[in-house]
Amino acid sequence: MLIKRKRGWEMPEHLATPEHVFLNRRAILAGMAAAGATALSGGPALAAPYPARRNETYTLDRPLTPEKITGNYNNFYEYGTSKKVASAAEQLKTEPWSVRIDGMVAKEMTLSVDDIVAKIGLEERLYRHRCVEAWSMAVPWTGFSLAKLVALAAPTSAAKFVRFETFNDPKMAPGLAQSWYPWPYVEGVTMAEAGNDLAFIATGIYGKALPKVFGAPIRLVLPWKYGFKSIKSIVRVSFTDKRPVGMWEQLQASEYGFWANVNPEVPHPRWSQATETFLNTGERVPTQLFNGYGPYVADLYKGLEKERLWA
Ligand code: MTE
Numbered sequence: 214m215l216i217k218r219k220r221g222w223e224m225p226e227h228l229a230t231p232e233h234v235f236l237n238r239r240a241i242l243a244g245m246a247a248a249g250a251t252a253l254s255g256g257p258a259l260a261a262p263y264p265a266r267r268n269e270t271y272t273l274d275r276p277l278t279p280e281k282i283t284g285n286y287n288n289f290y291e292y293g294t295s296k297k298v299a300s301a302a303e304q305l306k307t308e309p310w311s312v313r314i315d316g317m318v319a320k321e322m323t324l325s326v327d328d329i330v331a332k333i334g335l336e337e338r339l340y341r342h343r344c345v346e347a348w349s350m351a352v353p354w355t356g357f358s359l360a361k362l363v364a365l366a367a368p369t370s371a372a373k374f375v376r377f378e379t380f381n382d383p384k385m386a387p388g389l390a391q392s393w394y395p396w397p398y399v400e401g402v403t404m405a406e407a408g409n410d411l412a413f414i415a416t417g418i419y420g421k422a423l424p425k426v427f428g429a430p431i432r433l434v435l436p437w438k439y440g441f442k443s444i445k446s447i448v449r450v451s452f453t454d455k456r457p458v459g460m461w462e463q464l465q466a467s468e469y470g471f472w473a474n475v476n477p478e479v480p481h482p483r484w485s486q487a488t489e490t491f492l493n494t495g496e497r498v499p500t501q502l503f504n505g506y507g508p509y510v511a512d513l514y515k516g517l518e519k520e521r522l523w524a
Pocket of ligand 1: 428439
């Protein structure tokens with residue numbers, strides 16, 4: 214009898230654990246295979262980075278969204294305003310790719326994504342993602358906490374914000390020739406937000422390296438904020454004492470602010486935020502404050518009540 218085993222993201226999260234064990238077994242086997250291969254060639258034994266061990270701290274209240282849905286409904290304005298940008302995004306050249314770390318740091322540096330992964334290591338986390346357009350998904354990211362990248366960068370005590378920048382090469386992305394957008398895509402967080410364990414840098418998704426449309430080879434993931442804060446295809450990480458102005462904020466500050474924390478009670482000028490629609494099922498559910506991550510992040514905003522913390 215043929216037994217077809219579903220992958221973790223094709224079944225409800227409470228059923229996904231056996232798959233997780235299975236994934237770890239695969240990781241061990243892959244690592245053993247890599248070690249065997251390098252033993253023959255005499256090189257160093259490298260562990261295969263994907264799939265990575267899952268960090269069980271963050272759990273879901275909904276099934277994971279299959280890749281065939283999330284990979285065909287994307288926002289990546291460098292490749293146009295359509296949600297169907299996966300084939301256009303194939304123009305993105307991710308090798309070579311380096312990330313410049315600069316500004317208020319002990320020593321500015323340029324690192325390849327492989328260098329960063331080798332220094333920090335990878336883990337998998339299941340996160341919800343809520344776009345300000347009121348759709349949502351749940352995906353297994355692979356990466357590491359942003360706090361670990363901050364530690365690697367060693368910012369000085371003068372740094373108050375982290376600013377992220379996406380590539381800006383129109384040869385790789387035709388949307389970048391559209392001069393009405395203030396390219397490059399920029400986003401930022403406070404140092405306190407960057408130090409929160411929930412803030413994540415992803416280099417993979419669904420147990421493999423990021424496909425281009427998800428913002429390969431390295432992107433930010435901030436699950437308690439609206440999706441536009443989760444900047445893709447990062448080439449520069451700067452430490453600064455000036456609050457970064459994101460691309461959307463620069464374009465339309467009345468609609469897109471710096472903080473952009475999820476709050477069902479504060480509507481965006483064009484979309485109510487009270488509910489959200491699951492991308493996979495079309496089911497509409499109430500949206501949660503901080504996208505359900507309040508216990509992890511609400512403290513970050515104590516004393517900041519006068520700020521426009523939502524959308
Ligand atoms: N990053 C860049 N560089 N360009 C973009 O257009 N779109 C943002 C964010 N990061 C965007 C970006 C928005 S609006 C959302 S909702 C998420 O990416 C979408 O991520 P996904 O396509 O992986 O679902």
